[in-house]
Amino acid sequence: MKIFSLQVFGFLFLVSVFASEAAVRRATFVVQETSYTRLCDTKKILTVNGQYPGPTLYAETGDTIIVDVQNKGNQNITLHWHGVKQPRNPWTDGPEFITQCPIKPGGRFSQRVILSDEEGTLWWHAHSDWSRATVHGAIVIRPKQGTNYPFPKPHKEVPLILGDWWKSDIEEVLQEFIRTGGDPNASDALTINGQPGDFYNCSKQDTFKLIVDYGKTYMLRMINAGMNNILFFGIANHTFTIVGQDAAYVKPFKSDYITITPGQTLDVLVEANQPPNHYYMASKVYIGAGLAPFVRSTTTAVLEYRGNYTASSPPPLPILPNITNSTAPQSFSANLRSLASADHPIKVPVNVDQKFLFTVSVNFVPCNNTTDCRTANNQRFRASINNITFQSPKIDILEAYYRGINGVYGDDFPANPPLEFDYTADNLSAALRIPRNGTEVRVIPFNTTVELVYQGTNLLRGIEHPMHLHGYSFFVVGTGLGNFDREEDPKRYNLVDPPLVNTISVPRNGWTAIRFTADNPGVWLMHCHFERHITWGMEMTFIVRNGKRSEQKILSRPSDMPPC
Incomplete structure (x- = not known):
C-alpha cells in the first residue's frame, strides 16, 4: 500500500x-x-x-x-x-x-x-x-469511500461540543474538592464549542454561530464533554432527526430536544426549513435528584439563516424540559434503537456465558483527622461499584499484567454485590454506606458472552450514572426503575434492535442491562463519566485474556511507553 x-x-x-x-x-x-x-x-x-x-x-x-x-x-x-x-x-x-x-x-x-x-x-x-x-x-x-450514509447526505457536518468553564484553575478546583471531601464547586458557565453564549457577561461577541441556507439539511455531531452534568439541548422552532449514537447508526426518529450524558455522542439532522431569522441553540442542565451543584443558567449559540432580512431581537429560545423532569431523558432514550439493517447488521449475544450484577453507589466514609474535611457528620464522599472504591496503583495495570508483576492488583472483583438488600429503598442503614478500598479486576476468558446489569442504589443519594466501558461497544438490552428482577426483567429484553453504545446512563434508583462479547483482549477500564464520581472511586477494570490464535492476542508493547 x-x-x-x-x-x-x-x-x-x-x-x-x-x-x-x-x-x-x-x-x-x-x-x-x-x-x-x-x-x-x-x-x-x-x-x-x-x-x-x-x-x-x-x-x-x-x-x-x-x-x-x-x-x-x-x-x-x-x-x-x-x-x-x-x-x-x-x-x-x-x-x-x-x-x-x-x-x-x-x-x-x-x-x-x-x-x-x-x-x-x-x-x-x-x-x-x-x-x-x-x-x-x-x-x-x-463511511469508507464507495459506501454511503443510510440517509441522504447532509449539506454540511458540524461538530457541536457541550462543555464547562471554570473561572478558577481546574487543578485548584480539583484539589479543593479532594481536600474538603464534599461536592466540587460547580462550573461558572456551560459552553457550546468553547463559548458560554449571549447570557454570560462579556461573551456575546464570541457566541458560536452556525450559518445555514434555507432548504438544506445539516448534521450536528453532538458531544457532551461536560464534567458532571447530563444536558438538554434544542434549537428554537426546529426539530431534530436523530440518526446515530456513539458511532453507530440508529433508526431515525424525530424530537424537539435531545438528552445527552457526559461521554455520549449523538448524530442529529436539522433541516433549515423555518422563516429566515436568527434562532437560539441552547443547552441547560438536567439535575435529576437535584443533589449535586450545577450551573443554573443556559448556554447559547445561534443558528443564523443566510440572506437579507430583519432578524428578531432577541432570537427565540427553544423550549427545553424542566431541569428536574426525569421523564424527558427516559422518553428520549427509549426511542434509540439500532438500525439493524442488511447493510448495518448487529449481532446481539443471545446465549450468555457470564452474568454480572454491579451496584453503582455514592457512599460516605469517616474523615481522617488530618484532613480538612467539611461535610456533614465529619464524613467525606466516596463512590463504589459492588461496594469497592477503586484505589489507583502506582504503575499501570496493563504493564503489570503483561509483565506478570505481582502485588499491583487483585483479581477477585465480585460478580455480584457482596451483600444483597433493597438497593433503592429509602432510609437505608448507614452501615451499608461504607465501601472498602481495593484495586480489583475481573478476568474474563476470550470470546466470553457477557451480561452486565448496572443497579443504581439509594445508599446516600440516588442519581443517574453515565457508565462507560473502554475497548467495547455494548448492546443496551433492558432498563427499568427499582431493583432488577433476575427472573422477570430479562423476559422483556430487546434482543432484536437494542442500541449499540459505549456510554449508558443508568436511571436514578433503577437498572440497565447490557450485553457484549469479550472478543477484544486487553485491560479495559469501566467507570462513571461524572468526573466527581470517578474521583470518588466509581471504576473497575476488566482483563480479557488472549485467545488461542495469534490474531486473538494483545499486540506487542510499544517501545515508547511513558515511564512511571
Whole structure:
C-alpha cells in the first residue's frame, strides 16, 4: 500500500492512494498552556495545539490514526480516544495507571488509534485528573469511500461540543474538592464549542454561530464533554432527526430536544426549513435528584439563516424540559434503537456465558483527622461499584499484567454485590454506606458472552450514572426503575434492535442491562463519566485474556511507553 502526506487544518495525514484500503493518518498533538478569555477574565488553560476545544480528527471507517502526543505543559497528561475499540491495542487507550503511566512534562508518546467498525461521531479527551475540562475534541469517522450514509447526505457536518468553564484553575478546583471531601464547586458557565453564549457577561461577541441556507439539511455531531452534568439541548422552532449514537447508526426518529450524558455522542439532522431569522441553540442542565451543584443558567449559540432580512431581537429560545423532569431523558432514550439493517447488521449475544450484577453507589466514609474535611457528620464522599472504591496503583495495570508483576492488583472483583438488600429503598442503614478500598479486576476468558446489569442504589443519594466501558461497544438490552428482577426483567429484553453504545446512563434508583462479547483482549477500564464520581472511586477494570490464535492476542508493547 502506497502512502502520501496531506496537510489539512494543521494536521499532517498519511493517506493511502487506494480508496478501497484503509488509510493511515498522522496528527501531532502538542499539549501546552494557552491564555483564554471567558466571562470577562483571562487565564491560562491546558490545551492541545493551542485550541479549546481541541482539533477535530477526521477519518474513515477502519482507518488508523497515529497521534504523536508531545507534552509541553506543566503537568502530567494522558489522552483517551473515547469509544474507539482499539482492537488488541490497549497500550494507547489512555487511562492513567490503567493502561499507561502519564506522559510527564517534556515527554512524548506516539499513540496508535485503531478504528474498526465505528462510524459516526466519537471524541478524544484527557484521562488524567480533571484535565479533560479543557483537553478534548471531536473524532469524525465517515463511511469508507464507495459506501454511503443510510440517509441522504447532509449539506454540511458540524461538530457541536457541550462543555464547562471554570473561572478558577481546574487543578485548584480539583484539589479543593479532594481536600474538603464534599461536592466540587460547580462550573461558572456551560459552553457550546468553547463559548458560554449571549447570557454570560462579556461573551456575546464570541457566541458560536452556525450559518445555514434555507432548504438544506445539516448534521450536528453532538458531544457532551461536560464534567458532571447530563444536558438538554434544542434549537428554537426546529426539530431534530436523530440518526446515530456513539458511532453507530440508529433508526431515525424525530424530537424537539435531545438528552445527552457526559461521554455520549449523538448524530442529529436539522433541516433549515423555518422563516429566515436568527434562532437560539441552547443547552441547560438536567439535575435529576437535584443533589449535586450545577450551573443554573443556559448556554447559547445561534443558528443564523443566510440572506437579507430583519432578524428578531432577541432570537427565540427553544423550549427545553424542566431541569428536574426525569421523564424527558427516559422518553428520549427509549426511542434509540439500532438500525439493524442488511447493510448495518448487529449481532446481539443471545446465549450468555457470564452474568454480572454491579451496584453503582455514592457512599460516605469517616474523615481522617488530618484532613480538612467539611461535610456533614465529619464524613467525606466516596463512590463504589459492588461496594469497592477503586484505589489507583502506582504503575499501570496493563504493564503489570503483561509483565506478570505481582502485588499491583487483585483479581477477585465480585460478580455480584457482596451483600444483597433493597438497593433503592429509602432510609437505608448507614452501615451499608461504607465501601472498602481495593484495586480489583475481573478476568474474563476470550470470546466470553457477557451480561452486565448496572443497579443504581439509594445508599446516600440516588442519581443517574453515565457508565462507560473502554475497548467495547455494548448492546443496551433492558432498563427499568427499582431493583432488577433476575427472573422477570430479562423476559422483556430487546434482543432484536437494542442500541449499540459505549456510554449508558443508568436511571436514578433503577437498572440497565447490557450485553457484549469479550472478543477484544486487553485491560479495559469501566467507570462513571461524572468526573466527581470517578474521583470518588466509581471504576473497575476488566482483563480479557488472549485467545488461542495469534490474531486473538494483545499486540506487542510499544517501545515508547511513558515511564512511571
